[in-house]
Amino acid sequence: MSIEDEIRRDQPMSTEIQKLASRLWRQVQKDGKKVVLVTSALRGEGKSTTVAYLASALALQPGRKIVAMDTDFRDPTLNRHFHAEIERGLADVLRGECSVRDAVVHTVLREGDSGLDLLLPAGDEQEPEALLQTSKLTEVFRTLRSGYDMVLVDAPALIPVADGASIIPHCDAVILVVMAGLSTKHHLRRARELCLGLGAEILGVVVGNVQQAAPEYMDLNYYAYAGRERRSRPRESS
Amino acid sequence: MDFPTGALDRSLDLRHYGAILWRRKGLLILSSITVFSAALIALSFMPNEYESRVSLEFLQFQSFTRGMEQYTGGDGGSGRSYEVERAGMNSIMARIHSAAFLEKVAVLLRMTEDPGIRQAAAAYRAKHPGQAGEDFAMRLVVKRLQASIRVVAIGPANYEIVVSDYKPDLAQLKAKYVSERFLEETKDAATRKYQSTLEWSSDQLTAAREDLRQAQEDLKSYRSAMIAEGFSSGRVREENRGSAESLHRQLRQAQVDAEKRSTEWSNKLGYVGLKPGDGAALRTDQEVEHLVEALRTALTGAVEDRLAGGGTSGSGPSEADEWTPGETYLDLRTQLNKRLMAVAGNRNPKAEEELVKVLANSSFYDIDAQMQRDAASDLRKDIDSFRQHASRQPAEDLREQQLEREVATVQEKVNLLQEQVQSSRWRENMELSNLGLQQPDILDPAKVPLSPSRPDRLKILLAALLLGPVLGAGFAFLSETTDGTLRTLDDIQRVVPEPILCTTPLLAKLKPRQRGLRRHWVPAAVTGVLVLTAVFFFARLTVLDHIGVGNATLAVPPVPPVPPDSTSQAQRGH
Numbered sequence: 001m002s003i004e005d006e007i008r009r010d011q012p013m014s015t016e017i018q019k020l021a022s023r024l025w026r027q028v029q030k031d032g033k034k035v036v037l038v039t040s041a042l043r044g045e046g047k048s049t050t051v052a053y054l055a056s057a058l059a060l061q062p063g064r065k066i067v068a069m070d071t072d073f074r075d076p077t078l079n080r081h082f083h084a085e086i087e088r089g090l091a092d093v094l095r096g097e098c099s100v101r102d103a104v105v106h107t108v109l110r111e112g113d114s115g116l117d118l119l120l121p122a123g124d125e126q127e128p129e130a131l132l133q134t135s136k137l138t139e140v141f142r143t144l145r146s147g148y149d150m151v152l153v154d155a156p157a158l159i160p161v162a163d164g165a166s167i168i169p170h171c172d173a174v175i176l177v178v179m180a181g182l183s184t185k186h187h188l189r190r191a192r193e194l195c196l197g198l199g200a201e202i203l204g205v206v207v208g209n210v211q212q213a214a215p216e217y218m219d220l221n222y223y224a225y226a227g228r229e230r231r232s233r234p235r236e237s238s
Numbered sequence: 239m240d241f242p243t244g245a246l247d248r249s250l251d252l253r254h255y256g257a258i259l260w261r262r263k264g265l266l267i268l269s270s271i272t273v274f275s276a277a278l279i280a281l282s283f284m285p286n287e288y289e290s291r292v293s294l295e296f297l298q299f300q301s302f303t304r305g306m307e308q309y310t311g312g313d314g315g316s317g318r319s320y321e322v323e324r325a326g327m328n329s330i331m332a333r334i335h336s337a338a339f340l341e342k343v344a345v346l347l348r349m350t351e352d353p354g355i356r357q358a359a360a361a362y363r364a365k366h367p368g369q370a371g372e373d374f375a376m377r378l379v380v381k382r383l384q385a386s387i388r389v390v391a392i393g394p395a396n397y398e399i400v401v402s403d404y405k406p407d408l409a410q411l412k413a414k415y416v417s418e419r420f421l422e423e424t425k426d427a428a429t430r431k432y433q434s435t436l437e438w439s440s441d442q443l444t445a446a447r448e449d450l451r452q453a454q455e456d457l458k459s460y461r462s463a464m465i466a467e468g469f470s471s472g473r474v475r476e477e478n479r480g481s482a483e484s485l486h487r488q489l490r491q492a493q494v495d496a497e498k499r500s501t502e503w504s505n506k507l508g509y510v511g512l513k514p515g516d517g518a519a520l521r522t523d524q525e526v527e528h529l530v531e532a533l534r535t536a537l538t539g540a541v542e543d544r545l546a547g548g549g550t551s552g553s554g555p556s557e558a559d560e561w562t563p564g565e566t567y568l569d570l571r572t573q574l575n576k577r578l579m580a581v582a583g584n585r586n587p588k589a590e591e592e593l594v595k596v597l598a599n600s601s602f603y604d605i606d607a608q609m610q611r612d613a614a615s616d617l618r619k620d621i622d623s624f625r626q627h628a629s630r631q632p633a634e635d636l637r638e639q640q641l642e643r644e645v646a647t648v649q650e651k652v653n654l655l656q657e658q659v660q661s662s663r664w665r666e667n668m669e670l671s672n673l674g675l676q677q678p679d680i681l682d683p684a685k686v687p688l689s690p691s692r693p694d695r696l697k698i699l700l701a702a703l704l705l706g707p708v709l710g711a712g713f714a715f716l717s718e719t720t721d722g723t724l725r726t727l728d729d730i731q732r733v734v735p736e737p738i739l740c741t742t743p744l745l746a747k748l749k750p751r752q753r754g755l756r757r758h759w760v761p762a763a764v765t766g767v768l769v770l771t772a773v774f775f776f777a778r779l780t781v782l783d784h785i786g787v788g789n790a791t792l793a794v795p796p797v798p799p800v801p802p803d804s805t806s807q808a809q810r811g812h
Contacts, residue, residue, distance in 0.1 A: 012743050020740040050742070175739065178730055181261070184722040188733045202736045207727065210741035 003056045003081055012210075013053070020206065021057035025064075027203070028150050033172035035141060036203065039155040039164045041191035043075065045179040046208040051154040052081035058150060059107075059116035067104065067148045069119040071167050072156040073128035076121045082107055089122020094136045100143045117148070132166040141170045158191045165198060174200040179208040255715075262714035268763040269710030270703070275767045277702035279774045286690035288406040290413035293682035294420075296326065296395045323391045330397055331389040334420060340380045340387075343416055349379045387416060396681070406687045413684035424678055436662035443655040450648040457641040464634065473545045474617075474624040482621050485544055488561050489614035496607035503600035510593045517600035523581045529574040530605055536567040537613050575602050 007014045028034055038051050048070070055068035070078035071090065079086060084105045092098045105118040119140075144151045153171055155164040168174060174195050178188055195202055259266060333339060344350060359375035386402045399417050403409035474482045504514050520526060540563040578598040586594060724730050727738060 016740040016742050023739065046742070053742075176734065176736075178724060178734075180725050180730075181723060183724045185724060185729065185733050186722060188724060188730070192734055192736075202734075204737040204739035205730060205734050206739050207730060207741045208743075210743050 003052055004060070007053065007056050007060060014057075016210075017050075017053045017057045021054055024054070024203075025058060025061075025150070027173075031172075033201075034145055034149070035151040035153065035171045036173050036175060037153040037155050037164075037168060037171040037200070038175045038177060038206075039168075039191070039195075040157050040177040040179075041159050041183055041187035043157040043160060045157070045177050045182060046206075047157070047177050048072075048077040048081065048154050050175075050177050050206050050208075051152050052078055055116055055152045058152075062115070064115045064150070065117075065148045066115055066150050066152065067117045067119060067144055068152045068154065069144065070121055070154045071132065071163065072154060073121045073131070073163070074156060074161065078118065078154050079120050082118060084118055084120065086120050086122045089120045090140070091122055091131060093119075093140055094131050094134055096136060100140055100147075119144070128163055129161070129166065132163055137167070137170060158194050159187060165194060168195060168198040168200045171200065173203045175203050175206055177206045177208060181209050258718050259711060259714055262710075262717060264762070265714045265717065266707055266710035268766055269713060270706030271763050272766050272770055273706035273709060274699070274702045276770050276774070277698055279771060281693060281695050281698060283774065284693050285404050287402050287404060287692040288409045288687040288689075289400050289402045289691040290406070290409040290684045290687050291682070292399045292401075292413050292417040292680060292684045293392065294330075294397050294399065294417065294678045295681045296397070296678045323394065326395070327389055327391045327397060330399075330420075333423065334387055334389060334399065334416065335384050337377075337380050339419070339423060340383045341376060343383065343412075343419055344376060344379045346415055346419065347412070349383075350375045352379075355379055383412075386412070401684075402691065410684045410686040417680060417684060421678055421680065432662050436659060439655055439659040439662055443652065443659055446648060446652045446655050450645070450652050453641065453645045453648050457638075457645055460638060460641055464638075473542055474620040476624075476628075478545045478547070479621070479624065482545055482617060482624075485541060485561055486614055486617045486621065489541070489610055489617060493607060493610035493614050496603055496610050500600070500603035500607045503596060503603050506596045507600050510596050512593070512597060514600075517597055517604055520578050520581050520585070520597065520601040521605065523577070526574065526577055526581060529570060529577055530609075533567065533570045533574055533605075534609055534612070536570055537563055537609055538616070540564045540567055541613055541617060571606070574605070575599075578602050 007017065024036065038047050038054070040047050051068050051070075055066050058064055059066040068078060069090065070076050072078075073091065082105075084107070086105065088098045088103045090103060093100055093103045100119070103119055103122070105120060107116045107118060141151070153167060155167050158164045176188070176191060176195070192202065349355065355375050355378055358378055362374045388400050390398045390400060392398050399413060399420070401409055401413035401416055403412060504517065507514055507517060521530065540561075543564075544561055575598065578601050579594060582594045582597040582601070583589075586597070589597075724733070727741070730738065
């Protein structure tokens with residue numbers, strides 16, 4: 001099942017992402033904060049998933065141009081959500097081997113008229129820290145700001161590596177992703193301090209694994225109201 | 239998306255706690271397996287313990303007063319309350335657990351000859367050379383007996399002596415000898431008790447009897463004193479008081495008349511040439527003295543007759559009646575006069591008749607005046623004494639009443655003590671004749687137990703099955719509170735004040751990896767069980783052997799016990 005199908009389904013994940021997308025888009029319109037970095041304290045907390053779903057939800061509205069940028073050279077996962085084939089990527093752009101336009105991958109969310117582009121790392125990079133320190137990165141962000149309505153950056157986890165700290169200064173705002181049951185207090189506190197120390201504006205927190213964090217918000221029966229579940233939830237086999 | 243983050247705003251959700259338990263299911267399983275395994279291992283090392291029971295019945299004791307109260311219709315404090323039963327049970331337990339009693343049982347069963355006990359005593363002696371090993375052996379045996387004997391109340395005045403051992407026949411043997419020895423001790427104690435009561439009561443009775451005798455004697459003395467006082471001055475009473483006053487006046491008149499005549503005849507003595515003392519010389523005659531004394535007695539008797547209501551007049555005493563001393567008195571008076579005449583004539587043979595007559599009459603009227611004076615004076619004293627007695631009467635009555643009450647009180651005490659002595663004698667006789675008031679009786683003798691009483695393996699295993707998850711749940715909640723993992727929105731909001739933008743469900747592909755013990759709970763559980771097993775083996779080898787648990791042979795007498803008939807011999811031997 002494609003992300004588009006999942007977003008269109010009336011279920012908790014898509015509903016929450018839709019609400020977040022609306023909120024972000026309103027903020028972009030209001031404050032002009034086009035570049036939003038999504039990161040977390042540790043790896044595996046759902047950054048890429050959040051970026052993928054959020055970018056898809058934003059791009060599903062007609063007339064928007066959204067780009068999702070994966071800056072995790074060590075464990076790139078954003079492309080898995082879109083099954084995109086990468087020929088050239090961000091590393092090539094930063095090394096000056098190609099332009100941003102050449103590296104961007106167009107998705108087919110809206111059957112040819114897609115508003116979502118991807119900028120992926122493309123290949124194993126041995127020294128991502130050094131790569132992200134180059135001045136080319138500023139140019140990349142400038143290009144993306146001018147070419148898109150919104151830029152979503154999937155950054156590496158903040159605590160294990162310093163890659164995310166290199167990217168934050170280029171972004172307008174940060175969203176922290178926290179997976180309940182995995183992150184600890186001191187990890188989250190440390191990540192927040194890192195962001196604030198780099199002068200980032202933290203828009204808020206996206207909490208994953210809400211079944212554990214707030215089970216009262218996971219009333220699945222609501223979605224079965226008036227038989228909508230049967231209509232809105234396609235069978236797994238189909 | 240803004241969420242209410244206040245904990246107080248959120249209602250209690252049991253699913254949350256269920257989620258915690260599910261999250262920590264490893265701990266639950268580990269705890270359950272560990273506790274159950276521990277119970278299994280412990281049970282495998284725990285020897286079976288057999289209990290032999292002896293039922294005793296104590297005939298309900300009733301004091302004499304309590305019995306009398308019931309007899310006369312009261313309840314006599316009937317009904318044995320729980321406290322009474324408990325007190326009785328504690329009393330039996332204390333007597334059975336006393337070192338003196340258990341030492342007798344140990345001697346009877348030759349328990350100090352047990353090789354295990356001897357070995358322990360030898361080890362103790364080696365460790366403490368200054369102390370006697372035999373004492374330690376006896377103390378060890380007594381301590382183990384105390385641990386293996388208990389008393390339970392099974393109903394009103396019914397108790398059970400429960401003796402446990404690792405071998406059923408030994409449990410029965412111990413129970414039999416303990417119960418029989420206890421019966422003998424109880425009987426001896428009861429007899430001693432009633433004997434001491436009897437002795438005390440007898441002593442008290444003797445003392446009380448002495449008190450009674452003393453009190454009765456005091457009363458008697460007092461009454462005698464009163465009677466004597468009444469006799470000495472008691473001629474005058476309330477009823478003859480007026481008559482006494484009248485008699486006194488007559489006596490005084492007679493005295494005056496006699497003195498007048500005496501004076502006349504004394505003056506005549508001077509006329510005939512004699513001195514006034516010559517007439518008094520006639521009184522030295524023995525017969526005169528005798529007659530004077532008789533005359534005095536007659537006058538006194540006449541006065542008393544008069545006061546008592548008799549008298550020569552024959553009528554009752556009255557103030558108006560003229561009193562006469564009586565014929566006896568008059569005869570004696572005539573005899574005295576004649577005798578004085580005779581003595582005067584004899585002593586003055588040459589004197590004229592007139593002189594003799596003057597001398598005799600002078601002496602006679604002198605004596606007469608003296609008698610009348612004495613009689614009047616005595617009566618006066620009686621009248622005055624009566625007056626004084628009349629004024630003292632209330633105080634004397636009170637004193638007498640007090641003495642009477644004292645006598646009555648002491649008499650009552652004597653009666654009670656006599657009753658107590660009788661009762662004690664009766665009880666002692668009852669005890670001696672085996673009828674027994676408080677003598678326990680064996681209702682159900684000791685039998686060889688057929689099945690072990692402890693440990694209750696099923697119950698222990700069921701308890702372990704329950705305890706394991708409960709402990710696991712406790713550990714789960716404890717670890718939850720000490721775990722720094724962010725689990726709730728509240729936790730996150732405490733760290734990050736920025737708003738929670740949205741909450742997303744967990745996708746299967748993002749399932750968080752387990753960390754620490756939760757990731758490896760299976761090997762952790764197995765390791766726990768193995769460690770526990772090792773600990774139990776270690777305990778079995780070191781601690782349990784040292785304290786004697788599980789070693790049945792230590793509590794076993796090595797030789798068959800001596801028959802009950804030779805109990806005293808065994809004691810002498812010891």
